[in-house]
Amino acid sequence: MSERLETRVRKSWLTPERAHYIIAIGIFILASVPLLTPFGLPLEISETTQAYYDTVETLKPGDIVIYEWNMGSAQFGEMGAPAIVQLQQLFNKAGVRIIVFQPTSEAPGLFDANIFPALDLKGKVYGIDWINLGFYPGGAVIAALATDPHQLFLKDHYGNALSQYSLWNDYRTGADCEMIIFNEVGHGGSYMTQFQIKWGTTIVGATVAAQYADCMLYYTSGQLKGVLNSLRGGAELEKLTNNPGRGLSAMDAMSTLHLWLILVVVAGNVQYFSKRRREGKR
Amino acid sequence: MNIEQLVPFILTICIWSLLYKENPFYRLVEHMFIGTAMGYAIVINIRNINTVTVSQIIAGNYIYILAFPLGLMVYSRFFPKSIRWLNRIPVSMAVGTSIGLSLRSTPDVYIFQQLKAQFLPLFGSGAALTDFSNIMLFVSFLFTAVYFIYTVFPSKTSLAGRGFNTAMEIGKNMLMLQFGVQFGNTVVQRAAMLIPRMQFILFDFLGLV
Numbered sequence: 001m002s003e004r005l006e007t008r009v010r011k012s013w014l015t016p017e018r019a020h021y022i023i024a025i026g027i028f029i030l031a032s033v034p035l036l037t038p039f040g041l042p043l044e045i046s047e048t049t050q051a052y053y054d055t056v057e058t059l060k061p062g063d064i065v066i067y068e069w070n071m072g073s074a075q076f077g078e079m080g081a082p083a084i085v086q087l088q089q090l091f092n093k094a095g096v097r098i099i100v101f102q103p104t105s106e107a108p109g110l111f112d113a114n115i116f117p118a119l120d121l122k123g124k125v126y127g128i129d130w131i132n133l134g135f136y137p138g139g140a141v142i143a144a145l146a147t148d149p150h151q152l153f154l155k156d157h158y159g160n161a162l163s164q165y166s167l168w169n170d171y172r173t174g175a176d177c178e179m180i181i182f183n184e185v186g187h188g189g190s191y192m193t194q195f196q197i198k199w200g201t202t203i204v205g206a207t208v209a210a211q212y213a214d215c216m217l218y219y220t221s222g223q224l225k226g227v228l229n230s231l232r233g234g235a236e237l238e239k240l241t242n243n244p245g246r247g248l249s250a251m252d253a254m255s256t257l258h259l260w261l262i263l264v265v266v267a268g269n270v271q272y273f274s275k276r277r278r279e280g281k282r
Numbered sequence: 283m284n285i286e287q288l289v290p291f292i293l294t295i296c297i298w299s300l301l302y303k304e305n306p307f308y309r310l311v312e313h314m315f316i317g318t319a320m321g322y323a324i325v326i327n328i329r330n331i332n333t334v335t336v337s338q339i340i341a342g343n344y345i346y347i348l349a350f351p352l353g354l355m356v357y358s359r360f361f362p363k364s365i366r367w368l369n370r371i372p373v374s375m376a377v378g379t380s381i382g383l384s385l386r387s388t389p390d391v392y393i394f395q396q397l398k399a400q401f402l403p404l405f406g407s408g409a410a411l412t413d414f415s416n417i418m419l420f421v422s423f424l425f426t427a428v429y430f431i432y433t434v435f436p437s438k439t440s441l442a443g444r445g446f447n448t449a450m451e452i453g454k455n456m457l458m459l460q461f462g463v464q465f466g467n468t469v470v471q472r473a474a475m476l477i478p479r480m481q482f483i484l485f486d487f488l489g490l491v
Contacts, residue, residue, distance in 0.1 A: 024301045031473075031480045036490055073319070077478035078471060105326040106319070135330055143383045154337045193387040209471035213463050220419075221399030223391070231474035250477040257473045 023264055030260045034252035041252050048219055049236040052204050052226025053089075056181070061095020063178035064171055066145070068191075068205075069115070070184035072106040075208055076114065081247035082206040082234030083183045084118045089241050090181070091122045091130075097167050098130040099177075100157075101145065108135050108157055118245075127165035132157040139190050146174035146194040174199040181205055187215045192223055206233055291487045294479055422456040429453030 014022075059065065067087060071079045090098050102108050111132075124130050134157025136145075144152040149171065153162055162168040170176065174195045182188040182205035195201040206228035207215050218224040228237055232254060235247035296311040338346040352375065358368035400423045402416040428449040436443035484490045 021301075027476070028480075031477055032484060035477070035480055035484055075475075077476075078474040080478065105323045105330075108326070109322065134333070135326060136334065137327075137330065140379055140383060152334070152338075154341060155333050159333070189391070192391045193384055197387040197390055209467040209474060210464065212467050213460065217396065217399075221395050223395055230471060231477065232470070246478060246481055250474075250481065253477050253480070254470075254473055257477070258470070261469055261473070 026260050026264075027257060030256045031253045034256050035249065038249065039252045039256075041255050043235060043239055043248070043251050045236050045240060046229065046233070048216075048227040048229065049233050049240070050226075051219070052206075052228055052233075053237060053240045055202060055204050055225040056089055056093075056179070059090075059093055059096045059178060062097070063095075064097045064099065064167070064176055065090060065179045065181060066099045066101055066177050068180065068182040068184060068188075069100060069102050069107050069111055070104050070182065070186075071110065072104055073110060075185060076110050078208055078231050079183055079206065079234075080110070080114055081231055081245055081250070082228050082237065083115050085234050085237045085241060085243055085245060085247065086181060086183060086206060086228070087115065087119055088243055089237065091119060091124055092241070092243075094122075097128075097170075098124075099167070099171060100130065100132045102133070102135050102157075103137055103141060105135055105137070128167055131162070131165055131167050133162075134158075142190040143194045146198065148173070174201060177201055179204065183207075185211055187211065187218050188224065192218070196223065206230075287487045291483060294483065422459075425449050425453035426456045427453070429457065 067090065069083055071083070087098075087100075090096055100111070102111060121130075126132075133153060136153065141152065150163075150168075153168075156162055156165075177195065177199070179202045180188065180191045180195060182191065182203070184205065185208050187207065188203050188205050191201070191203050196203055202225050204224060204226040205215075207230070209230035209232075212227065212229040215224060215227045219227050228234060231247055231250055234245075235251045238245050238248045293311050293314070296307040299305055300308045335346050335349045352372040355368045355372050358365050400420060402419065404417050404420060405413055407413050407416070428446070430453075434446075436446050438444065438447065
């Protein structure tokens with residue numbers, strides 16, 4: 001930076017530090033106001049969420065679904081609400097049987113403390129209609145879950161023998177699983193390589209916003225039948241399932257925050273290009 | 283307001299205090315977070331040894347006894363050079379198993395099916411937007427693939443060379459578009475992480491709604 005420009009920046013009221021504070025204060029104000037007084041901005045259902053909802057709705061009584069909750073505390077804020085509504089949609093479906101699987105060490109604690117208490121089990125009985133396998137780590141475990149689960153999985157999350165549960169006895173290989181629903185920082189690749197390729201299992205899921213573009217590759221190729229995009233996808237599913245929760249109440253704040261961030265990005269670019277122009281002139 | 287809500291509220295404010303400037307409260311909570319996460323992971327993993335391995339041995343699958351010496355071998359890297367090489371055995375077994383498991387299906391999942399998805403009918407879908415989307419998909423795939431050709435360098439002065447360079451330039455811009463989308467989604471992710479915390483403070487802690 002030239003000496004003249006440096007002097008101008010120093011003299012300017014809007015120093016980089018002050019700009020930083022303005023951005024942060026703007027974020028806090030624009031996130032809080034719509035939470036306290038919602039504007040009721042319309043929420044359009046995206047194609048991938050609609051596809052997710054429609055696919056899950058095709059499940060019939062007796063079908064077995066594997067639900068993967070694969071998130072740590074760093075992503076819980078973003079993916080907790082989508083997980084609750086994903087599971088609630090499953091629990092709402094009469095006769096659908098759910099196997100909860102958690103391949104990350106942090107996942108079971110978050111599930112027990114934050115997700116499970118928020119669910120309405122709709123009379124589903126543990127062991128018959130749903131089971132929680134808990135934490136089993138690694139990609140090889142997913143291969144075992146697809147090919148020979150009874151060899152590796154002996155106990156559930158609560159330390160009880162899985163062999164006593166009728167649901168587990170009905171699940172012998174991946175062929176018995178109708179659908180895999182994931183909630184992870186990824187695109188369900190392990191399930192494509194271990195389940196889908198062999199059994200043609202339907203896969204849908206929810207992912208963090210940064211991975212959504214990646215998931216779209218697999219959605220357009222038909223390998224994923226539906227995708228929820230982060231908290232917004234969760235909110236859309238809450239609307240579709242008529243199950244309003246924290247996701248829906250966050251949407252106005254998301255919109256105003258995005259407007260603020262777009263404004264900040266545009267202002268930053270204007271400043272950058274005008275600086276370049278000034279330097280070029282000199 | 284109870285202690286279960288007061289503690290996370292104070293910890294959240296301490297973390298956010300970094301927005302003002304680096305300070306001891308932020309540092310304290312940062313270290314607490316790392317320490318707690320590490321402690322939790324250790325406990326869960328020790329419990330996991332029981333769930334996966336010990337229960338198998340009790341059930342009569344004695345082959346699982348091998349897991350213990352293999353697991354201990356990983357720690358040989360902290361010992362003198364004469365026995366350090368032992369850690370390569372379990373690591374190579376784990377890597378080999380993972381490669382073996384994924385190799386049989388990876389080409390189909392990540393190459394063939396993805397390639398197949400690029401070749402969609404360019405016209406006649408009945409919806410102009412779908413046709414446009416399919417054309418864009420095909421064109422961007424073609425030019426982006428050209429960008430990654432490193433073995434052919436036609437002369438820059440020839441017509442073919444200029445065409446090649448233009449195709450590479452378009453491919454580069456397609457990649458930039460993709461990175462822009464990725465960046466936009468990352469911003470969405472940060473907002474999505476902040477809002478649930480705000481909901482906790484405003485709704486659960488302060489009880490404002």
